[in-house]
Amino acid sequence: MRQALAGFAELLGRYNARATFPVTAAALGRHPAVLRDLLRCAPAVELAVHGHRHTDLAALSDAEQAAEIGQAMALFRANGIPFVGFRAPYLRWNDRLLAALEGAGLWYDSSQCLLWPVIDEDALAPEQREGLQLLCDFCQPRPAEAFPALPFWINNLLEIPVSLPDDELLVERLRLRDGTRLAAVWGAALELCHRRGELFVLQLHPERFPLCAGALEALLQRARGLRPSVWLASLRDVTVWWREKRALHVELTPRGAEEWEVVAEGPGRGVLLVRGTAGEVESTPWGQGYRMVSQRRFTLRAEDRPCVGISSAAPLELLQFLADQGYVLEVSDRAAGYSVYLDRDAFSPPDMLPLLEEIEAAPGPLVRWARWPGGAGSALAITGDVDALTVWDYLVRPFEG
Ligand SMILES: [Zn+2]
Numbered sequence: 001m002r003q004a005l006a007g008f009a010e011l012l013g014r015y016n017a018r019a020t021f022p023v024t025a026a027a028l029g030r031h032p033a034v035l036r037d038l039l040r041c042a043p044a045v046e047l048a049v050h051g052h053r054h055t056d057l058a059a060l061s062d063a064e065q066a067a068e069i070g071q072a073m074a075l076f077r078a079n080g081i082p083f084v085g086f087r088a089p090y091l092r093w094n095d096r097l098l099a100a101l102e103g104a105g106l107w108y109d110s111s112q113c114l115l116w117p118v119i120d121e122d123a124l125a126p127e128q129r130e131g132l133q134l135l136c137d138f139c140q141p142r143p144a145e146a147f148p149a150l151p152f153w154i155n156n157l158l159e160i161p162v163s164l165p166d167d168e169l170l171v172e173r174l175r176l177r178d179g180t181r182l183a184a185v186w187g188a189a190l191e192l193c194h195r196r197g198e199l200f201v202l203q204l205h206p207e208r209f210p211l212c213a214g215a216l217e218a219l220l221q222r223a224r225g226l227r228p229s230v231w232l233a234s235l236r237d238v239t240v241w242w243r244e245k246r247a248l249h250v251e252l253t254p255r256g257a258e259e260w261e262v263v264a265e266g267p268g269r270g271v272l273l274v275r276g277t278a279g280e281v282e283s284t285p286w287g288q289g290y291r292m293v294s295q296r297r298f299t300l301r302a303e304d305r306p307c308v309g310i311s312s313a314a315p316l317e318l319l320q321f322l323a324d325q326g327y328v329l330e331v332s333d334r335a336a337g338y339s340v341y342l343d344r345d346a347f348s349p350p351d352m353l354p355l356l357e358e359i360e361a362a363p364g365p366l367v368r369w370a371r372w373p374g375g376a377g378s379a380l381a382i383t384g385d386v387d388a389l390t391v392w393d394y395l396v397r398p399f400e401g
Contacts, residue, residue: 131173339364
């Protein structure tokens with residue numbers, strides 16, 4: 001396992017990629033030196049808490065969940081391993097668990113999952129289809145055709161969904177052992193994700209790194225070739241950015257007929273995009289019809305206000321979700337005069353994707369922030385759960401409960 005982790009970190013290093021390894025605290029407690037060495041040699045790697053024992057936390061009572069999380073965090077701290085995030089063993093979570101994580105002061109959770117439509121189910125043998133069904137029953141992934149692969153706030157906890165298929169599904173359930181085919185599946189999912197400007201959170205257990213190294217390298221190469229660029233981030237990086245972007249702000253002031261002064265403020269990593277408007281401002285092509293503007297104060301010509309108008313009946317969660325995507329919002333009960341106007345009094349996760357599609361399909365001019373920092377068009381986070389560090393750990397895992 002030490003070798004697999006070292007090889008994994010070496011490959012990440014060659015691509016300037018960052019990664020998150022969620023580690024079961026009981027395994028960490030038995031081999032802290034392995035993980036401390038890893039952090040010392042690979043500064044781009046972040047560790048996260050993956051439970052105390054590798055057990056189904058959703059099956060536990062409130063008090064048991066709190067005890068598992070508390071013990072795990074205490075072991076990380078006692079061994080001097082920094083952490084801010086969490087992933088549940090077997091991706092098994094419930095609302096009580098998420099509340100307990102938030103209560104424990106964790107910044108993010110990455111236990112919910114969604115499945116990209118990159119497996120040709122008709123081509124599967126019966127036992128492969130059964131394997132896929134078992135995993136879907138167990139982890140209940142949301143279909144990526146209906147939900148965006150994007151982080152979202154649950155109170156103060158950022159949920160960062162994992163993208164499936166992961167190595168477990170492909171290698172164990174579907175018996176795909178061929179590196180070229182693994183690379184093709186992950187590459188196809190990355191392309192779909194990039195087209196929608198979302199976040200691909202790859203799950204590759206380090207113990208399968210020797211088998212999947214070629215596929216991971218092919219994925220990183222493919223990411224490197226995409227435009228706009230793909231932001232390579234750890235889950236901690238994603239959370240820091242999701243917090244940082246709250247300071248992004250745009251003020252639109254009318255300056256004569258059909259002319260708007262734009263004043264943008266916020267962190268330097270924020271990139272301003274404009275579409276469908278003429279003006280004096282210097283810009284460079286970006287993607288999806290947008291152009292990138294490096295100035296923070298300029299004027300634009302547009303008939304209507306080039307932002308998203310939204311009715312005062314809209315719930316706060318909706319405003320938060322749209323602001324997180326970089327849209328410039330104005331609450332108004334007058335639909336007239338806005339490039340895009342949304343009149344909604346309810347919002348839930350199934351509304352996310354249709355709303356984004358509606359805004360992007362609207363023809364009007366728009367000023368917005370890019371969703372990702374530095375002008376990236378999408379993001380890729382490599383993650384790998386470390387359930388055990390030696391064969392011994394694997395053997396004792398079932399008896400820890
Ligand atoms: Zn695990």
